[in-house]
Amino acid sequence: MILGFNLLHCIFKIARGALIPALAMLAVTAPQARAQATGDLGLVVERATGSLLVVDQSERAALGRIEGLGDLSHASLVYSPDERFAYVFGRDGGLTKVDILAREIVGRVMQAGNSIGGAISDDGRYVAVSNYEPGGVRVFDADTLDMVADIPTGSKTIGLVDIPGTRFVFSLWDTGETWIADLSGQTPEITRIPGIGTNPYDALVTADGRTYIAGLFGDDHLTALDLWQDTPTPRAILPGYAAGREGLPVYKMPHLEGWALAGQEFVLPAVGQHEVLWVDARSLDETGRTPTHGQPVFAMARPDGRHVWVNFAHPLNDTIQVIDTLTKQVIRQFSPGPGVLHMEFTPRGHEVWVSVRDAGKVIIYDTETFEPLAEIAADSPSGIFFTARAHRMGL
Amino acid sequence: MILGFNLLHCIFKIARGALIPALAMLAVTAPQARAQATGDLGLVVERATGSLLVVDQSERAALGRIEGLGDLSHASLVYSPDERFAYVFGRDGGLTKVDILAREIVGRVMQAGNSIGGAISDDGRYVAVSNYEPGGVRVFDADTLDMVADIPTGSKTIGLVDIPGTRFVFSLWDTGETWIADLSGQTPEITRIPGIGTNPYDALVTADGRTYIAGLFGDDHLTALDLWQDTPTPRAILPGYAAGREGLPVYKMPHLEGWALAGQEFVLPAVGQHEVLWVDARSLDETGRTPTHGQPVFAMARPDGRHVWVNFAHPLNDTIQVIDTLTKQVIRQFSPGPGVLHMEFTPRGHEVWVSVRDAGKVIIYDTETFEPLAEIAADSPSGIFFTARAHRMGL
Numbered sequence: 011m012i013l014g015f016n017l018l019h020c021i022f023k024i025a026r027g028a029l030i031p032a033l034a035m036l037a038v039t040a041p042q043a044r045a046q047a048t049g050d051l052g053l054v055v056e057r058a059t060g061s062l063l064v065v066d067q068s069e070r071a072a073l074g075r076i077e078g079l080g081d082l083s084h085a086s087l088v089y090s091p092d093e094r095f096a097y098v099f100g101r102d103g104g105l106t107k108v109d110i111l112a113r114e115i116v117g118r119v120m121q122a123g124n125s126i127g128g129a130i131s132d133d134g135r136y137v138a139v140s141n142y143e144p145g146g147v148r149v150f151d152a153d154t155l156d157m158v159a160d161i162p163t164g165s166k167t168i169g170l171v172d173i174p175g176t177r178f179v180f181s182l183w184d185t186g187e188t189w190i191a192d193l194s195g196q197t198p199e200i201t202r203i204p205g206i207g208t209n210p211y212d213a214l215v216t217a218d219g220r221t222y223i224a225g226l227f228g229d230d231h232l233t234a235l236d237l238w239q240d241t242p243t244p245r246a247i248l249p250g251y252a253a254g255r256e257g258l259p260v261y262k263m264p265h266l267e268g269w270a271l272a273g274q275e276f277v278l279p280a281v282g283q284h285e286v287l288w289v290d291a292r293s294l295d296e297t298g299r300t301p302t303h304g305q306p307v308f309a310m311a312r313p314d315g316r317h318v319w320v321n322f323a324h325p326l327n328d329t330i331q332v333i334d335t336l337t338k339q340v341i342r343q344f345s346p347g348p349g350v351l352h353m354e355f356t357p358r359g360h361e362v363w364v365s366v367r368d369a370g371k372v373i374i375y376d377t378e379t380f381e382p383l384a385e386i387a388a389d390s391p392s393g394i395f396f397t398a399r400a401h402r403m404g405l
Numbered sequence: 406m407i408l409g410f411n412l413l414h415c416i417f418k419i420a421r422g423a424l425i426p427a428l429a430m431l432a433v434t435a436p437q438a439r440a441q442a443t444g445d446l447g448l449v450v451e452r453a454t455g456s457l458l459v460v461d462q463s464e465r466a467a468l469g470r471i472e473g474l475g476d477l478s479h480a481s482l483v484y485s486p487d488e489r490f491a492y493v494f495g496r497d498g499g500l501t502k503v504d505i506l507a508r509e510i511v512g513r514v515m516q517a518g519n520s521i522g523g524a525i526s527d528d529g530r531y532v533a534v535s536n537y538e539p540g541g542v543r544v545f546d547a548d549t550l551d552m553v554a555d556i557p558t559g560s561k562t563i564g565l566v567d568i569p570g571t572r573f574v575f576s577l578w579d580t581g582e583t584w585i586a587d588l589s590g591q592t593p594e595i596t597r598i599p600g601i602g603t604n605p606y607d608a609l610v611t612a613d614g615r616t617y618i619a620g621l622f623g624d625d626h627l628t629a630l631d632l633w634q635d636t637p638t639p640r641a642i643l644p645g646y647a648a649g650r651e652g653l654p655v656y657k658m659p660h661l662e663g664w665a666l667a668g669q670e671f672v673l674p675a676v677g678q679h680e681v682l683w684v685d686a687r688s689l690d691e692t693g694r695t696p697t698h699g700q701p702v703f704a705m706a707r708p709d710g711r712h713v714w715v716n717f718a719h720p721l722n723d724t725i726q727v728i729d730t731l732t733k734q735v736i737r738q739f740s741p742g743p744g745v746l747h748m749e750f751t752p753r754g755h756e757v758w759v760s761v762r763d764a765g766k767v768i769i770y771d772t773e774t775f776e777p778l779a780e781i782a783a784d785s786p787s788g789i790f791f792t793a794r795a796h797r798m799g800l
Contacts (some may be wrong), residue, residue, distance in 0.1 A: 048442040049488025049507060049795050068487055068529065072700055091752070093444025093488070105584075111442060129481060130754040134463065174709045175773050176756055194773065219709045220668070238711065238731060273615070273633075274687060292687070314569045314614045314798065316633065336633060357486070357796035358527040359569055378570050378589065400444050401752035401793040403709065 036070045048093040051110055051397050052354070054139070054365065054372060055098075057082045058390035062098070063118060064110055064181075065363075067356055067396060070374050070384040073147050074113040080104045086127045086393060089400035090152060091134040095397070097126040101113040101228060105139055107155060110397075117155040120147050132403065137191055140170035147180055149193060159198045161191060169213025169224055171404045181210040181224050188213075188224065188235060205244045206233045215404035217271065221294075223247070225281070234294055243349070248293040251280065272311040272335040277308035277318045286320060288338060300338050303329050308352065311335075312377055313359035321350045330364065342380055354394035363392035420726035427585025429558035442490040446792045449748070449767055450493075450769055452477045453785035457493070459505055460758075462751055462791060465769050465779040469508040475499040481522045481788060485547060486529040491790070492547070494523040500534055502550055507570050510548040516543050525565040527798065533573045535565035542575055544588060554593045556586060564619055566799045568632060576605040576619050582631060583608075583619065583639075586617035600639045601628045609693065609710075609798035612666065616689075618642070620676070630687055642689040644673065646682060648686055667730040668705040673715045681715060683733060698724050703747065704728075707772055708754035716745045725759065727775070737775055741768050760786035 042209065051073070054063040061077040079085075080094040082100035090099050095116070098106040103122035108115050124143035130136070136159075138149045145166050165184035172178055176194040185383040186208055190201040208228025215222045215237075222235040222242075237241040275297055286309045289296040304326030307351035310319050316331045318354065327350055332342035349367030356362070361383065364373045372386045372394065399405050434591055446468075449458040456472040474680045475479075476497035483492050493501040498512070498517035519538035525531070525547065531554075538560050544554035546659050546766040560579035570590040576582065581603055585596040603623025610617045610632075614665045615631040617637075642791040670692055673682040681704045683693040699721030705714050713728040722745055726739040744762030751757070756778065759768045767789065794800050 029539045045489040047483070047485075047489030049792060052488045089444070090442075094442030132755045138692040143676055174707075174711070178756070218666075218668075220711075264688045271613075271792050273613075314567075316569070316615075360571070397444060398796040401796060403753050 013272065017160060018318035025247070035046060046111055048397055050109065051093070052363075053087060053096055053108075053110065053181075053388075053395050054391050055082050055087075055393040057085065057392045058391040060100075061389065062108060063097075063386075063391070064113055065372075065386065067363075068092065070240045072386050072388070076108050076110075076113050076115060078115055079106050079108075079118075082392075084126070087395050088128065088137070088405060089275070089395075089397050090132075091400055093150075093397035093400045097128065097130060097137045099125055099139055100124075103141070103143070105137065105150060105155065112329040116387070119157075121157070123149070126166075126168060129170050129178055131172055131176045131178070132174050132363050133176055135174070138170060138191075139173075139253070140167040140180055144353060147178065147191065147200070149178075161189075161200065163189065164267060169222075170210060171213065171215040171222070173215060173219040173222075173404065177212075177213065179222050179237070180211050181206060181237075183209055183211065184336065186210060188222065188242075190237070190242075195240050195326075203235065203242055203244065205250055206235075207231070207244070207246075233311070241382050245294075248278075248287065248289065248296055255400045265395075272315040275335070276331075277309045277311060279309045279320070286318070286333070291354075293328050298338050300333055300340065302329055302340070302396050303343065310353050310355065312362075313355055317341075317377065319353050319362060327351070330396065344380070347371075351392045352394050354396055357396065363394050365394055365397075367391055407723050408677070414528040420584070422652075430617075441506055441591065443505065443792055445579045446488070448482060448491055448503075448573075448789075448790050449758075449760075449781075449783050449786045450477050450480045450482075450788040452480065452762075452787045453782040455495075455782065457491075457503065458712065458765075458783050458786070459508055460566065460781065460783075460789075462756070462758075465781070466783050467783070470560065471503050471505075471508050472512055473512060474501050474503075474513075477787075479521070482790050483532070483800065484527070484792050486594060488792040488795045488796055490547075492523065492525060492532045492759075494520055494534055496520065496539070498536070498607060500532065500545060500550065507600075514545070514550050514552075516545070519705060521563060522565055523559075524565050524569045524573055524800070526567055526573070526588060527569050528571055531571070533565060533567075533575075533586075535562040535575055537561045540579075541588065542573065543585075543591070544573075554586075554588065556584075556593060556595065563606060564617075566610040566617070568610060572607075574617050574632070576608050576742065578604055578606065581605060583617065583637075585632070598637055598639065602626070602639070602641075611686075612798060614798045622732040640689075640782065642674075643682065643684065644690055646691065667710040667713050670730070671702045671727075672706060674704045674715070681713070681728070693729055693733050695735065698726050698738065699733070705748050705750070707757075708750055708752065712736075716748060735736065739775070747789050749791055752791065752793035758765075758790055758791075760790050762786060 033137045050067040052065045060079045066322045082101045084101045096108050103125045107117035107120050122141040125141045128139040134281045136314045137152050146162040165182035168179045170180040186206045188206050192199040197342045207226040210224040210226045213224040224233045231246045232248050233244045258374050276289045285299045291295050304322030306320045320331045328345045328348050331340045334341045347369035348367040351367050352365045423467045434732045445462040447460045455474045462741045465488050475495045479496045491503050498520045500516050517536040520536045522535040532547050552716045560577035562575045565575040581601045583598045583601050583709040587594040592599035601780045603622040605619040608619040619628045626641045628639045629642050633683045671684045685692050699717030715726045721738045723743050726735045729736045742761040742764035749758045762785050769779045
């Protein structure tokens with residue numbers, strides 16, 4: 011409505027022949043007209059159609075759609091520090107830069123044959139992409155998408171995260187190494203840490219950027235690195251956590267990025283088991299297990315850590331369970347619908363957005379009352395990413 | 406430049422008489438023209454002139470100034486969830502709402518005679534203000550600034566913070582109580598917790614909203630509350646931390662909001678001493694002391710917790726010291742200039758902005774190299790507040 015007002019004013023002035031005053035007036039008033047703060051926006055990945063839905067947390071509404079992003083199965087994205095641009099990592103090796111204010115693609119490169127995710131440096135200058143095919147990590151200028159560094163590894167790379175000091179950390183599936191790439195200087199400086207374990211398949215870094223933890227496909231433990239050490243040395247944690255129990259078929263690999271701090275513990279979706287594991291955040295020793303409805307995919311702590319929301323692998327992926335951090339008991343279970351793929355909390359945790367792929371919608375819940383507040387139509391929604399991620403490390 | 410382009414296009418079309426197409430085209434392209442993302446903006450309080458400087462972190466520049474905010478000594482502010490509006494708490498009891506996109510005041514109420522700070526609820530609906538005169542807490546609708554709740558306490562109130570569940574916590578100087586006000590329902594529900602100690606003068610809540618800690622003017626300890634308990638009970642921590650030592654004159658009361666998590670410990674500016682205290686984040690026991698250049702005012706952990714930056718009370722307030730978290734040793738000392746009042750880190754910690762009041766400027770430092778990167782002229786700058794605060798609890 012304000013926009014319409016300004017334009018009518020503009021045209022009215024022009025009709026009177028006063029071209030220059032109209033120009034000046036429009037330059038001043040146009041920004042108010044469609045000005046849009048970006049702190050409460052977000053993007054929902056629509057995997058079947060290769061599009062992104064631009065959403066507004068405060069309005070609980072979709073604002074528009076950005077199309078033409080290619081194969082968005084397993085897509086993830088990161089945001090520029092100003093929360094205006096998103097860098098989308100497609101499974102097909104495409105790196106796409108979108109402008110969420112203009113709601114359009116502003117850059118796109120096919121940087122590899124098969125990529126698995128990426129990260130943005132703490133200063134917002136570099137976007138790094140982790141590749142399966144041909145392997146390695148490539149680093150791009152965040153403004154132009156020009157490639158600024160190519161880091162071949164001779165291996166599929168996984169678990170790419172940013173840490174302070176314009177550095178990235180990632181692991182090598184084939185050789186069981188973790189590499190730290192320092193891009194603060196003219197050329198990347200690489201630190202190689204061998205002995206991580208057999209076939210790291212995913213990794214995470216704690217919110218302070220200090221502890222890097224890799225999940226292993228070929229070993230019955232995880233491996234932690236203290237990145238504050240001058241030479242980080244691998245340390246096995248949760249040894250034998252599946253020992254003596256027959257593994258269930260792994261329908262979907264749990265996502266370690268869902269491992270979040272809940273009170274004084276981390277919560278971890280167990281591989282091949284119907285349970286989540288609790289790990290002391292300081293000692294990294296196991297402190298408990300909570301049986302769950304199915305094989306957990308994401309175990310997401312609400313930002314205050316009091317509750318943990320868990321979704322599950324196929325065929326039990328219509329359900330969510332909520333676990334209380336103090337008692338480690340399931341306090342709530344409900345079924346949003348078929349294909350619950352992802353959950354994203356508002357930054358201060360008062361609401362959670364849940365993508366229900368096969369129902370074609372995102373459902374928004376109050377996290378105190380568990381009541382549904384709104385639904386937004388979306389085309390096979392998967393990942394939900396709010397712009398507040400721009401301000402956090404290691405995502 | 407893009408703006409100029411669109412306008413010329415508009416005028417060209419209008420000159421040909423095609424008014425309606427021009428209107429449609431402008432509606433589409435105008436948002437790009439002066440669209441402004443808000444994720445990397447901030448406000449610098451200019452205390453002498455009652456104004457705010459709007460700054461851009463990425464550009465390391467001032468974008469404009471908002472004037473007419475009254476008495477801004479000891480002013481603080483909070484942001485709306487979309488990072489568009491700031492609520493400024495003036496010492497004179499004024500609550501002012503400013504639009505950082507339009508760079509103008511959009512609302513202002515004189516809500517008390519002497520106020521001391523405020524907070525915004527986790528859902529962004531309510532702004533609460535803590536008052537010295539006449540005491541109590543008043544709560545306002547964040548959209549309209551209409552008062553929605555008046556909570557008289559019969560005391561000066563301090564240490565007002567937001568916690569999850571549309572709740573605020575604050576303490577009473579005169580009676581040594583902490584109150585929890587729950588605004589999730591129709592009327593505020595108040596929980597009163599007596600026995601906090603003599604004359605609480607400031608308080609903080611941990612980043613997860615769980616632990617509330619009050620500093621006491623009349624007791625030689627601090628008091629902690631676990632807000633996850635059904636009935637939080639006061640617990641004395643750091644008992645006798647100044648015992649047996651002659652207190653130095655307190656030129657400036659340390660700010661507890663500067664108490665931040667550094668690794669596994671909190672860092673606390675000691676009252677009346679030339680040192681900071683280290684406190685185990687879990688047990689809340691003291692774990693060390695670091696002698697400092699003067700009486701610390703703010704001890705701010707870099708977002709990754711690896712370093713702590715400390716500024717000092719008059720007359721030693723021209724200096725900053727940086728302490729390494731692992732060794733607890735001062736690793737850097739330098740003098741930005743006269744009147745170092747505040748420090749604000751970029752959200753992921755790669756830079757820090759320092760207000761140097763009596764030099765009339767804000768200096769930006771690289772936090773890895775400690776090199777100054779830029780300066781911005783400002784009129785008696787004090788508090789610096791980046792929009793990323795919108796996404797954090799308890800500020």
